[in-house]
Amino acid sequence: MDISTTVNGEQVSGEVEPRQLLVHFIRETLGLKGTHWGCDTSNCGACVVLMDGRPVKSCTVLTAMCEGHEIRTVESLEVDGELDPLQQGFHERHALQCGFCTPGMLMTARALLDENPDPTDQEIRTAISGAICRCTGYQNIVSAVRWAAEHESATKQEI
Amino acid sequence: MAVVENLPSPSTERPIGFGRLKRKEDARFIRGKGTYLDDIELPGMVHGAVLRSPYAHARIVSIDTSAALAHPNVAAVVTAKDLETLGLAWMPTISYDTQAVLAGDKVRFQGQEVAFVIATDEYSANDALALIDVEYDPLPAVVNARKALDADAPLIRDDKSGQADNLASPTWEAGDERATERAFAEADHVVSRDMIYPRCHPAPLETCGIIADFNPETGQLDIYNGNQAPHAHRTVYAHVAGLAEHMIRIRCQDIGGGFGNKVPVYPGYVCAIAGSIVAGVPVKWVENRSENLMSTGFARDYIMRGEMCSKDGKITGLRVDAIADHGAFDSTAQPTKFPAGFFHIVCGSYDLQASHVKVKAVYSNKAPGGVAYRCSFRVTEAVYLVERMVDALALEMKADPIDLRMRSFIAAEQFPYETTTGWTYDSGEYAKTMDVAKKIAGYDDLRREQAEKRARGELMGIGVSFFTEGVGAGPRKHMDILGLAMNDGADLRVHPSGKAVVSISAQTQGQGHETTFAQIVAEELGIPPEDVEVRHGDTDKSPYGLGTYGSRSTPVSGGAVAVVSRKVRDKARMIAATMLETRPEDLAWEKGRWYVKGDPEKGAMIEDIAARAYSGEPMPADFEGGLDAQVIYDPPNLTYPYGAYIAVVDIDPDTGHVKVRRFIAVDDCGVRINPMVVDGQIHGGLAEGVGIALMELISFDEEGNCLNSSFMDYLIPTALECPDFELGETVTPCPHHPLGAKGVGESPTVGSPPAIVNAVIDALYEPHGVEHIDMPCTPARVWAAMQGRPEPPQ
Numbered sequence: 001m002d003i004s005t006t007v008n009g010e011q012v013s014g015e016v017e018p019r020q021l022l023v024h025f026i027r028e029t030l031g032l033k034g035t036h037w038g039c040d041t042s043n044c045g046a047c048v049v050l051m052d053g054r055p056v057k058s059c060t061v062l063t064a065m066c067e068g069h070e071i072r073t074v075e076s077l078e079v080d081g082e083l084d085p086l087q088q089g090f091h092e093r094h095a096l097q098c099g100f101c102t103p104g105m106l107m108t109a110r111a112l113l114d115e116n117p118d119p120t121d122q123e124i125r126t127a128i129s130g131a132i133c134r135c136t137g138y139q140n141i142v143s144a145v146r147w148a149a150e151h152e153s154a155t156k157q158e159i
Numbered sequence: 160m161a162v163v164e165n166l167p168s169p170s171t172e173r174p175i176g177f178g179r180l181k182r183k184e185d186a187r188f189i190r191g192k193g194t195y196l197d198d199i200e201l202p203g204m205v206h207g208a209v210l211r212s213p214y215a216h217a218r219i220v221s222i223d224t225s226a227a228l229a230h231p232n233v234a235a236v237v238t239a240k241d242l243e244t245l246g247l248a249w250m251p252t253i254s255y256d257t258q259a260v261l262a263g264d265k266v267r268f269q270g271q272e273v274a275f276v277i278a279t280d281e282y283s284a285n286d287a288l289a290l291i292d293v294e295y296d297p298l299p300a301v302v303n304a305r306k307a308l309d310a311d312a313p314l315i316r317d318d319k320s321g322q323a324d325n326l327a328s329p330t331w332e333a334g335d336e337r338a339t340e341r342a343f344a345e346a347d348h349v350v351s352r353d354m355i356y357p358r359c360h361p362a363p364l365e366t367c368g369i370i371a372d373f374n375p376e377t378g379q380l381d382i383y384n385g386n387q388a389p390h391a392h393r394t395v396y397a398h399v400a401g402l403a404e405h406m407i408r409i410r411c412q413d414i415g416g417g418f419g420n421k422v423p424v425y426p427g428y429v430c431a432i433a434g435s436i437v438a439g440v441p442v443k444w445v446e447n448r449s450e451n452l453m454s455t456g457f458a459r460d461y462i463m464r465g466e467m468c469s470k471d472g473k474i475t476g477l478r479v480d481a482i483a484d485h486g487a488f489d490s491t492a493q494p495t496k497f498p499a500g501f502f503h504i505v506c507g508s509y510d511l512q513a514s515h516v517k518v519k520a521v522y523s524n525k526a527p528g529g530v531a532y533r534c535s536f537r538v539t540e541a542v543y544l545v546e547r548m549v550d551a552l553a554l555e556m557k558a559d560p561i562d563l564r565m566r567s568f569i570a571a572e573q574f575p576y577e578t579t580t581g582w583t584y585d586s587g588e589y590a591k592t593m594d595v596a597k598k599i600a601g602y603d604d605l606r607r608e609q610a611e612k613r614a615r616g617e618l619m620g621i622g623v624s625f626f627t628e629g630v631g632a633g634p635r636k637h638m639d640i641l642g643l644a645m646n647d648g649a650d651l652r653v654h655p656s657g658k659a660v661v662s663i664s665a666q667t668q669g670q671g672h673e674t675t676f677a678q679i680v681a682e683e684l685g686i687p688p689e690d691v692e693v694r695h696g697d698t699d700k701s702p703y704g705l706g707t708y709g710s711r712s713t714p715v716s717g718g719a720v721a722v723v724s725r726k727v728r729d730k731a732r733m734i735a736a737t738m739l740e741t742r743p744e745d746l747a748w749e750k751g752r753w754y755v756k757g758d759p760e761k762g763a764m765i766e767d768i769a770a771r772a773y774s775g776e777p778m779p780a781d782f783e784g785g786l787d788a789q790v791i792y793d794p795p796n797l798t799y800p801y802g803a804y805i806a807v808v809d810i811d812p813d814t815g816h817v818k819v820r821r822f823i824a825v826d827d828c829g830v831r832i833n834p835m836v837v838d839g840q841i842h843g844g845l846a847e848g849v850g851i852a853l854m855e856l857i858s859f860d861e862e863g864n865c866l867n868s869s870f871m872d873y874l875i876p877t878a879l880e881c882p883d884f885e886l887g888e889t890v891t892p893c894p895h896h897p898l899g900a901k902g903v904g905e906s907p908t909v910g911s912p913p914a915i916v917n918a919v920i921d922a923l924y925e926p927h928g929v930e931h932i933d934m935p936c937t938p939a940r941v942w943a944a945m946q947g948r949p950e951p952p953q
Binding site: 017019020024027032033034035036037038039040041043044046073074075077078083087088090091092094096097098099100101102103106121124125126128129130131132133134135136137138139140141142 | 181182184185186187188189190191192193194195197198281282362363364365366413414415416418447448449668669670671835836838839840842843844845846847869870871875877878879881883884
């Protein structure tokens, strides 16, 4: 079937199998390997991308369902060589080890901060509770999201 | 023993070398630019999928692959018969057992590999699996290790000649049985407990997978595979497939977590290699999550009975009888001479009079393995047993669990200390570390809070554990796997510009080797860590060594990097002497520079020495030129990190739900190269410990169906189940490691489960008389125990 959608601001159209999962469309068809796959059952969150600004697990979304919607992946976070504050925060606060969950965590946290620029630690924990990290014990991820929130709001105030 | 409370603040006082340096590898990961196995695409690559057994135990009557072969996108379907012609139907395990690559005679666990489909794409390969018709004749299955020993239990390994029962190996013993009997006879208090360390799974977020690319023209086999021991894998493939070892190249790209799961060679790997050899094109196989949980290396599965005794208020004796469930094939990862791994480190941190340990290993109709899950060869089971027993004894003696531990610790002046089961602990100051934990926790206040809450009917528990681990396998004279000494190599080359490349045989899965190992070279040579590139994970470009697991990277590979750096430094001294027209013995070292003793202004920086080393200028006599060195490091002993952990839990009296409110972890892993990375390792390990204690379980029904084959059922802690961990540290340098460092990666996963279970029992013993609950302490189990009911079966 034919599909037309927007990925990272670019119009994408083509023919896909009706059963194709969005994660495979992103990874195989578009070659955006930053979105990972980890579990099949929408429990792990490694495949989280934003659909119209809301986090979705791309392993349980069909490509066909993206018709007319806007998808954002981890590759969109860095703009003109400038890291997203979340990317910077993850580096500052050692919020990643193997890096496999990182893209999904970043996109989940991006959606949180877009909706709530000043979340409490508990709100951050709740927001990322749909994503599993096997390496960090989450503490530094919470700290990194706080770092990003603080630096983002600082930047915005300057503007 | 010198104990340093805190290392000098690295960023201010020591700009080069050790300290909280942010990681080099982050740059690619935060951009989604890591390269994991499934990210790799090769020209002409096809995809494999594995057909697995729905039965735990069944004869294979027939396999009909014709419909699958007729699928337009299917290139081949491989069965045991095809592999037999290649001599690949069975493969050796890392415990000298054999394992079916594809089942031919019968299947022995649910999820066992039966056929391998190769198709143009992943979707088609999986479609074709449904077209393979296998007729099975089901047999009775046994999933309980005790029942596997019954006389009428079904025989699982009828493929092994002479095998008449389900014993996987002879009973293994350590310690002194008679001395232990005496200790118990003379004791004031004796206590016993039956406990199970249940089967759980490392479940790294990235599952296992491989790309095999055989070139028929050159005979070269290129393998891409995220594994924790690439050099050992290559040797195994050379033996299994009869290929020339030097014509195999394994590249481990970025690895999405390992935790022991990526140590073994799996049947899917062999199938992909065989497929590529036969088809002459690259074959990719990536398992799905269910395959990962159902068929790859599990962890633990120890049934244990412990007895402990005391005299004059101090722990004196320990007796342990354990049954190890290895599943259908014994592919436990452990050094050859240790059939029960390092389980006999079970005497823990205590100065015992005597101990005796027996371990029996059995086959069952469950997935094979017994790999680590962040555990140095069964240390985790041992620490859990001993730390649960100490708490049981404290209850019996009506003693405070910290006081009993304090009275029984091996004293600082007793190190090096030989345990009653034969380990030589290197260094420790246990009471000090316990005190730090007690202070951070505010232990006495916690006990007061608990008493007040108890009076109100609230369930609060405080649990303590104190662990000692033996990690960093290991000395060549004692430790090998499949005959390969557990040593690691390092090659260091300083280029003419003073920039360096160090190649190591350890393999990161997130531990930050690219940063930490650069810091070691930086510390030793005095050049900035950003000028040191760390290469690993490519058998063509790194020295031989056994890889990363068992907390061995820093103890073994770290030792290698320190030693090779010092060799380069010595070489630099020779060159500097020529440059400065003096004798090497007249030179002194300060970070980054050799200078003339008594004339410190006169000296040469490493980069100047490097430039000289490759130049046409005069060189020392017999000097070959260049500034490089290589070593294989054979550690003189294991390193023995330890720690004091305190968990505080609240239990909902209506549901039995356990909430870990606080967790205090004071680790002593000797000198810390990058304290930020060490803290990160501890956080992650503690989260896994929370999971094992409260949530994670691989269980089976009577027919051998795996009941936890997806993340819907295999529960992993999220950010909501994990508390903010409160860390502390003491630093007791390792006396035999070149940097004074000890391993740490597994400490938190080893030490935390007993602390949490001890806290649960501490909450429930007084109000409900509960003496023990097996992990995971799920709400259902805790609630049942509170009602005085037996635990729901595993």
